[in-house]
Amino acid sequence: MPELHIEPLAEPLWPLLNKFYRRHDSSMKALKGGRLWVARDGEIVAGLCLTPVVGGQWLTGVFVDPAYRGQGLAARVIGAAVAGVEGTVWLLCHPDLEGLYRRMGFTQDTLLPQSLSERLVRYKRNKPMIAMGLITKGKVDLG
Template sequence: MPYRPTPFSVDYLPKTHHTLLHKFYRHHKSSMCITEQADAWVVRATEIIAGVCLSPVAEGFWLTSLFTAPAYRRQGIARLLINHLQDSYVDKPIWLFCHPQLEKFYCNLDFVTAHQLPEPLKSRLTRYQKNKTLIALCYHHS
């Protein structure tokens, strides 16, 4: 794939700066949140335009709180962010829960249906599915 310069940068957000991502979520009235143990990553133009959290779980990571500012959607920002995570966390699986309508998006990023989940995620998914339809997906660097 040819190199294409991008006006966006993907940056790890140190825990001391998690409040910046929290403010981004609140500014957009998003219910996304950051857990204390999560690694937070952001995409910046001149300001934060997208964010995601990756929390350690069992022998891998759980991807949560992916959110792109509405003005930047459908420009490949979420894909850029997830591809960066896939390149940065190569030795362990990454799980996520998503609404069924997002399955194709994640499958195009090499996520597959997670037939087995670590117990902490399995019980959480069961609890979440009482109120909404979610599917579990997993990515593992090949």
């Protein structure tokens, strides 16, 4: 894999992540109040958003350019983003992605904060979704 730059995205540059999502026909969006992380190979090739919730962080918008998939990039970006986080990192995803996140240490054996629990119920009305969590201690190695 080429040497990629993985870093937080400064707030004035947030529209670049939304542009990346749109370029790949993704409905994902950067959330206000979150912290955005990207991997760059000249331009953005992966991104995500971490938003504070009671007891930890909510991980959303994980997306890797199809040309960069299968190389562990999602794990590298998530690892960098959660490295300084204490508490639990939760995500809501399609069941087909369970194996990907399980390999990073996420499990379905997690207790969601009420705000995410309510969101999961709403999401499940329209599509299959599961919740997963990763307990962090400020140092995470997902790769």
